[in-house]
Structure formats: C-alpha cells, structure tokens
Amino acid sequence: MIRFENISKHNGHRILFLESSAALNRGEKVGLVGPNGAGKTTLFRMITGEEQPDTGQVSVEKQVSIGYFNQDVGEMAGRSAVQEVMDGAGPVSEIAKELASLEVAMADPDQVDQMDAIIERYGEVQARFDELGGYELEGRAREVLAGLSFSQEMMDKDVGALSGGWKMRVALGRILLMKPDAMLLDEPSNHLDIESLIWLEGFLKDYDGALLMTSHDREFMNRIVNKIIEIDGGSLNSYSGDYTFYEQQRALNEKQQQAQFERQQAMLAKEIKFIERFKARASHASQVQSRVKKLDKIERVEPPKRRQTVMFDFPPAPRSGDDVAVLRNVHKGYGSRSIYQGFDFTIRRKERWCVMGVNGAGKSTLLKLIAGADKPDTGTVTVGASVKMGYFSQHAMELLDGEQTVFEALESAFPQAGQGSLRALAGCFGFSGDDVEKRCRVLSGGEKARLVMAMMLYNPPNFLVLDEPTNHLDLDTKQMLITALANYEGTMLFVSHDRHFLATLSNRVLELTPDGIHQYGGGYTEYVARTGQEAPGLRG
Missing domain, CATH: 4.10.810 (Virus Scaffolding Protein; Chain A)
Structure with a gap:
C-alpha cells in the first residue's frame, strides 16, 4: 500500500535515512518509534509528498486516500467545531458544499431561467450525497467530537474561541470522520484526557484502514498496534507485535549482537x-x-548501537511530618459552579495519591489549593510540619524567562551549585552539548517541561504535587521520570492521563465524580480491578 524503497534523506549535516526500506500494508496498525529528531515527522511528510527522499522512492498505491494529523493545526475560526470536522470528511464534504450552493441558487430570482438545469443538478448531487452517507454526516461528526470529550455547547460554538489543545482535537476529529484508506497520526494522544484516549483506542481498533502513528503513551500504543517500525541510526527496522514485544525483542537482539x-x-x-x-x-x-x-x-560484527539513556537519581529528601496536607470543610466554586462542598481530605507521609475525574471535576483545583496557588472560599488547607513542596503545573512552564538559556535558568535557580553538577543535571533531562545554550523562548513544550522538572527535582522536595507531568515528554524521558519517581522516598499527589505512570506510581486513588468523592486504598491497578473502569467518566 505504502512502500519506502532504499530511501536516503539528509537534514543539513545529519543523516536521517540511509538506503532504508519498509512497508505499510493494508489493515496494518503500525507504531513508528525512534528518539526525538530521528525523522518520524519527515517520514510522514514523505508519504504525503510534502518532502522527497534524496534518493530511493516512496510509493503510494493509486486511489489510496490518506489522512494526516500533526501538531500544526493552523488557523481555525469562523465556523463551529462540527462544521470544521465535517469539512474534512473527504469527497462528501465537497458534495455538501455544492448542495448548499445549489440551494442558494434555487432561491435566487435572478437565476429563474436556469432553474430546470439547477433542479436537475440538485437531484443528481442529492442522490450522490445520500449514497455517501451525507445525511448521517453531522450525526457522525457529533459522535466523534463527543468521543473527544466535547460538550454539545462546545460543538456548536466558534472553533476560534477554543484553546490550542481543543483545536488539536477538532483537527484529529476531521481525520477520524474522513476514515481514509491510510491514517497517519503524529502524536494523537497529546492533549487528550484519559476518557478521550480510551474512546480513541476503541475507534482505532475498529478502523479497518492502515494506520501509521507515533505516540508517547506506551499503553495506548500497546493496545492498538500490531507492528512497530523503528528509526534507528538511519535504518528502518520492522518488528511484528506491540510496543512491549518490540522493547523485549530489541533488548534480546542487542544482547545476541553483543555476545x-x-x-x-x-x-x-x-x-x-x-x-x-x-x-x-x-x-x-x-x-x-x-x-x-x-x-x-571475515565480515566484522558491529557492537550494538547504544541508545543514550541517562538516569536521574533523587538525592534523599528531608523527612516530613506524618500529616503532609490536611483539608478541612473546604468549599470552593467558580461563579455559579460549585467544585467542593465541605471536603475533608488528609495526605499522609509516603502516600502517593493519583486524582481521577472528568474534565471540570476539580482535579487541578485540588492541586492548586494544596500548593497555595488558589484559596478555598471557606474551610482550611494546612500543609504539615517540615514539608518542602515541589509543584509542577503547565503554568510553571510559562514562567520561564525566555531570554535566559537553559544553563542560565539552572544557574539562577541554584547559584551555589557547581557547573559540573548543573551540566550533569541538564544531561539527565535531555539537554546535552549545545542544547544547554538554547534560549528558553525557543524551547518546545517537551523541553520546557523537562527544564521545569529538572529545576524542581535537583534540590528535592519531600512532597511532589504534579499536574500532568508527562505531557509533552517522549517515551524515553517519561520512562526515566517514572523510574526515578518509583525510587523516590517522599509523598506524591498527581494528575496524569498516562496509565503506565498511574499504575506504576500510585498507592492511593482519589476519585472525583458528580455522585461524590471516593477514596480507594491501593493504586490505580487495584482501582481498575475494583471499579471495572479505567476512568470515572466511563462508568454507567
């Protein structure tokens, strides 16, 4: 269906691909993996024809329709979310436009002379529209948007008023509604909450076209793909199986090659x-x-290529008191919306609470109240004796000084630290070599998240409050963070839509639902076993 035949591609002095071959066949669901900058997006762009290989060939079978979702969604304004999604539905959306213009023409007295021809054409177009399922199109568009967590009100309002993350969902919805022969999805799991992720999983499992996707969510990838294509030092290596199988097979291959x-x-x-x-x-x-x-x-055997993986070790944090944070009779609302009414909650030393709840349930509000970034309307929030808190939020990334370099940001945060230890810290969080000289204003979302995390963890708190810490992190950095946090001795309260992160790190679950607030002993895995659901928004 789509073939890469001996492709080579340079980006400046860097070799992305060197005489590499791979294929995406009908019905295959393929995960595309490789370190940041390996060429994953370039591969997508070569399929769509936006870029060409330097040598070799990328061939796509004739009549194959391709839908490509990437993080650059462009400008969106002037139409509702539903109209924007329907507009991407391939041939049927073009026919809908012609139908609408013919309806205008039929009501135009200046075109009365051509009315017979207009009516005849309208009949033809209407029949074709019906044949392509056009009359169900709006219903299907609303179904897709509902799956991506849009309320009816959000579906009908101007897409221009939505945040960047919600516009991403609209752009993703366009491709899903289109149902092309081949779907190219570059990080579709970014910006999605856990309910939307699980809905998308189901949608992609049922989709009968070919799928090529990248994702920083290993659980999401594991449940969908049946093949992995890995970009590794200019080669394209194919593995039959899911992401976990690929990891095991890669490790085995490396071991055999080393021996x-x-x-x-x-x-x-x-x-x-x-x-x-x-x-x-x-x-x-x-x-x-x-x-x-x-x-x-003798043909020389090469040693296996070593992927650079840097591990971060927490220096031991000072011990806190047994009661880390205590909320008593907390009331909190925004305008007419009440979030908490008489809420009592205690976090004790070494507990690791993950907070579950649908959008708007009050997850981030709870973290802000405990971190002191917001105040309760009534009631008390008390942080315990000897508690040193580290609070990570998306807002913290906006507070970086854009003119400072990565290294300067670390230096100003830790003026007593030596250059060597700060460079080692930067390296742990993916800033090696010249990367430390990048100015903060040019950093990607993932780089900003890594820098804020490095600044927070260098002088370790004994209480970590983390709001979606894995957003924007690639698989390797995320695994490094999970490994480091698994060995962390302090207390944690966090919100995450990454199920691997939730399952590995939590030992308590706080569930916020319209029916009330529930507390569960045991971590996320036990919560799923006990409730039968992976998220509270999926119940019922």
Missing part, C-alpha cells in the same frame, strides 16, 4: 596473537599467510 561481537573479538585476538608470534618464522609462513587472508575475508 556475537565479543565472540568474534576473542577469535580475532587469538588469530592476531598467532600471526604476531609466528610471522618472523619461515617454518610457519604459509600458516601465517592463510590466517591473514582469512582475517581479511
């Missing part, structure tokens, strides 16, 4: 030693010569 490399090195060393020992002896000349020829012919 093969070591065996060959030992054999080469032995042969070289023999040659060195006997090369001056005439009696051994023929043996030496044959061994030299043998060595020349």
